C-alpha cells in the first residue's frame with residue numbers, strides 16, 4: 001500500500017498569521033529535543049509566574065534515582081493564568097459559552113471578568129469552609145459552568161481537585177473519595193442528559209453511606225434542575241447560599257510549579273483505578289501550548305470540545321488549555337442525538353463554532369444516521385476538526401473530513417492519555433499533511449520509540465509497543481498515595497522509557513499509527529475500563545464464582561465489553577440472570593461499564609498454574625475461533641470447544 005496516495009495536504013489558504021508551518025515545526029522540533037532546557041525555558045514565558053523558574057528540567061527515569069521535575073523553583077497560580085492576566089485586555093471577551101441539554105434552554109455567555117468573579121466568590125467560600133492548600137475536593141457535576149468554576153476555585157486556593165465523571169455510580173464515587181480523602185464535595189441536585197435526569201445528589205448521599213468516606217465534612221449542592229433533594233444539615237449546603245455575598249476578588253495562593261493541581265482517576269490493567277496526579281507548572285504550560293499549536297488557535301475562534309470534564313480531555317482542552325490561552329470555550333451539557341442527530345451541527349451553526357473536537361465513537365454513531373442530518377446544516381464557520389480518545393478508522397475519518405468538514409477543514413487526530421496531561425502525537429494543521437487513521441508526528445519535545453517485547457528499539461518502518469524515551473512538562477508525576485505503583489506501572493517494562501500501554505506502527509514517512517491498547521484495558525467509546533475492575537464487580541454478585549472480561553471490536557464504540565461468567569455450583573444459568581448481571585455492573589461501576597455480552601462459561605481456559613488465558617478468550621470474543629493458537633498448555637483444553645460453540649456471533 002502506498003502511503004502517499006492517501007495524503008491530505010494542508011489546504012491552501014489555511015494558514016493565519018500565527019499558524020505554525022512545516023519548516024517552523026521541523027526547526028522547533030529539532031531544537032526541542034536537542035536543547036530541552038532552552039526550548040522549555042522559552043516556552044515557560046507563555047505563563048505568568050509570581051517567580052519565574054530558573055531551573056527548567058530535572059528528570060531521571062533511572063529506577064535507583066527516579067525523579068520528574070519541571071520548573072521546580074518557579075511559583076505561579078493556575079487560576080491567575082486562566083483568568084486574572086486576561087482581564088486588562090480581554091475582560092469582556094467570552095470565556096465560556098454554555099449550551100444546555102435542551103436547545104430550548106437559553107445558552108449562557110460568561111465573560112472573563114464574570115468568570116473571574118465567580119471563581120473568586122467560590123474560592124472565598126471554600127476558604128471559609130476550611131478548605132486550604134493541599135486539601136482534596138471532589139467535583140461531581142454535570143456539564144455546567146459551575147464545573148469549570150469549581151476546578152478554578154480549587155486551583156486558586158491551592159486545593160487539589162478530583163473530578164468524578166457524572167456517569168459514575170455511588171460505589172465509584174466512594175472509592176475515589178476514600179482514596180484521596182476528600183474534605184468537601186461539590187455536586188448538583190441533578191444532571192440532564194438527552195432529556196433524562198441523573199440523580200447526582202442522591203448518588204453522593206449513597207456514596208457517603210459507604211465505608212471510608214467520613215473525611216467529607218461538607219457537600220455543596222448547585223441547584224440546576226430544581227429537582228427535589230434530601231439536604232442533610234449541617235453537612236449539605238446550597239452552593240448559592242455559601243457563594244452569595246462573597247467578595248468577587250480573592251488572593252490567589254502562591255503555588256510551587258511542582259505542587260499538585262489535580263488528581264484524576266483512570267483505569268489500568270490491574271487493581272482499582274489509579275489517582276493520576278498532575279502538578280501545576282508543567283501541566284498548565286503543556287496544556288496551553290499544545291492547545292494553541294495543535295488547534296492553531298486565533299483570538300476570534302469559537303472552540304468546542306465535546307468531552308466531559310470528568311475525563312482528562314475536559315480538563316486540558318475545555319478548561320485549562322483554552323482558558324490559559326484566553327480562548328472562547330463551549331461547554332455542552334447534552335448528547336449528540338438529542339433532540340435529534342443534527343444537534344452537534346446545529347450547535348456549531350448557533351454559536352458559529354470554528355474549531356470542533358470530538359471522539360471517533362460519536363463520529364461513527366452519527367455517520368450511521370446518514371448525511372442528510374449533517375447536510376441540512378451550514379457548518380460554514382468551521383475551519384478545523386479534531387479527534388481524540390481512540391484510533392479513528394479511515395472510513396470514519398473520511399466521513400468526518402468530507403461530510404462534516406466539506407473537505408475544507410484539516411483533521412487533527414490527537415493521541416495522548418490521562419497520564420500525559422496533553423497531546424503528544426498529532427498533526428499541527430498548518431504544518432503536517434494528514435493520512436486518515438494516523439496521528440502523524442510528535443509534538444515538540446516528545447520522543448516516541450517503538451520497542452519489541454524484549455525492549456529492543458525498532459528503527460524505521462516497524463510495529464511494536466509505544467514508549468516515550470524522555471520527559472515532557474505535562475507528564476503525570478505520581479499515582480496519588482502510591483508512588484511505587486507509578487514507577488512500577490510505567491517505567492519498569494522498558495527501563496529508561498515511559499511505557500504507554502499502546503501498540504503502534506510507524507510507516508516509511510515516519511508517521512505513527514496507534515493500534516490500541518496492548519494491556520488489559522478496554523477502550524469503550526474512548527473511555528478506559530480495566531478488565532480487572534469489571535471482573536471484581538462481577539464476582540461481587542452472590543451467584544458468580546468467576547469472571548473473565550475481554551474487549552472485542554464494536555462498530556460504534558470501538559471496543560465492546562465481553563464477559564465470560566462462571567456461576568457458583570447449583571446456580572441456574574438464565575436470561576434473567578444475564579440481565580441482572582448487566583444491571584449489577586452498571587450499579588457497581590456506572591453505565592459506561594455495561595457488558596455488551598455475557599457468555600456463560602461453565603469452565604474457563606486456564607494454564608496448569610491457574611492463569612486464565614485471555615488470548616484465547618479474546619479470539620473467541622472476536623469471533624475468530626480459527627486463530628486460537630496453541631491451546632496445549634491448558635489444564636483442560638476441552639473447555640475451549642464448548643466456549644467456541646456457545647460464542648456470541650454478531651449479526
Ligand code: 6R9
Nearest residue numbers: 388389390391413414415416417418514517
Ligand atoms: C486523551 C485520552 C488514553 C488511551 C490511549 C489510547 C487511546 C487516545 C487516541 C487513542 C488512538 C488517538 N487513544 N487518543 N488511540 N488515537 N488519537 O483519551 O485519555 O482516557 O487516558 O485514554 O486512549 O489507547 O492509551 P485516556
